[in-house]
Amino acid sequence: MTVACEQQEAVIPAEGEAAKPTHGDTFIEASIGEPNNLLPVLASDSASSDINGKVYNGLIRYDKNLQLEGELAESWEISEDKLSFTFHLRKDVTWHDGAPFTSADVLFTYQLYINPDVPTSYAEDFLQVAKAEAPDPYTFRVTYEKPYAPALESWGTSIHPKHLLEGEEITKSPLSRSPIGTGPYKFVKWDAGEKVVLLANPDYFEGQPYLHRIVYRVIPDSSTQFLELQSGGLDYMGLTPIQYSTQTDTPAFKRKFNKYRYLSFSYTYLGYNLTKPLFQDKSVRQAISYAINKQELIDGVLLGLGQAATGPYKPDTWVYNAKVKRYDYNPELSRSLFAEAGWADSDDDGVLDKDGERLAFTIVTNQGNDLRSKTAEIIQRRLKEVGVSVEIRVVEWATFLKEFIFPGNFDATILGWSGGPEPDQYNIWHSSKTAPRELNFVKFSNQEVDELLETGRRTFDQEERKLIYDRFQEILAEEQPYTFLYVGEALPAVANRIRGIEPSPAGISHNFNYWWVPKSEQKYTR
16 A cells, blocks of 8 residues: 655754653644543544544554554454454553453443444444453454454454443443543543543553643634644644645744645545435436536645545555546536436526426535535536536534434535545445434445445455455446545644654554653643
């Protein structure tokens, strides 16, 4: 795999004593939203996940090259038939309250995820397990009925403390707001609407992290975050394209911060509600795709900091299929497809119609993401040029999910998915995943795709999987249940007193525990 990770302004290497990592200082980053829940089994928002990632560990994790390595597991064995995984656990791990970590915690975590009374979004991986055992305190074994390719990655899930949660009503656990994990940072406090504070764990099994304290400040607006960054109130934020391209190219900013850019594991799409009669015609979906100029979106919305999306995988990964049908901007072809589907402007009002129905629909998207709103406006203008009338609704996030997406009360939506190295897309595209609150909310159903997804998650050989997911991408490209729009770049800015950052295929945060600040540049002594 080759993944671009460009460091825009290099850190000047320190020399002598200043070059030796040392402990201390506080790292302050912004959170766009208030965390929802600090128990990983219940958390479904990125603010909670960021914090939980510092407080908890999984059995395995991805390294900087996106290869799986042990975290709470020292090693593991996979049986020849790929059905049984035996994990050998570290013996030097304690929970933040001092209790020892054992295989009983892993078994309890598995039972938590498959408990039908626990409202979690992450049960699917664990429902594949036929048997889970803890034969001794430092061995954990799972057996699957059928080979399950995402199995190993799934054990990167956060392990929960049995001694604090067993017999408790999980949704009322105090750990939701005051977590106790095994991770590199310990929870200190959560001031609602303001901040969450963590402290470095001196007993962490991989050694105490160098940065003494992390403060997550809740600042729900990227412009305000940017002002705080410039004034020194933040050490880290993800820049918007306009901030990256036009507002940070100043000597003052370069003296204080380093910028990075690399293709993210996420993409933005225009998804169609396939239960609506208008979108049940594939020609209509294809015609819309030809009317949208993806490069215009990348240039106008992302300021060039992204690539065109052709499917659910980013272009620099092994699973990406570069040969699928593409929908380069072609308004003439768009018009001809609409005409073939029976749409014509019979009353000369500029909008196509058919059997008395105008070709009109509404795009709904969420507040707080200007990139999506701007994308909708550009698409609206391009579709008007081919005779399609589009309205735009921008709705507050919680309302957007509750009143539009979950009940299927929408025509089309602009949204995004974040992914990772594992290519399994079962939850998003399998026809069994269309119930309320499930992820196939556009109600896509294709028998061959179902079969490919089922086979793909049962196949371990990467070459065989490649063939399966190549065909999966071909079908999505032909069917256009989404118009896949673009893959944006991650654009983090980090205070330049922070050392130890190693850009890699995994991004820049993979070695956060080894980030440090020379004593002479530390800002915070407590």
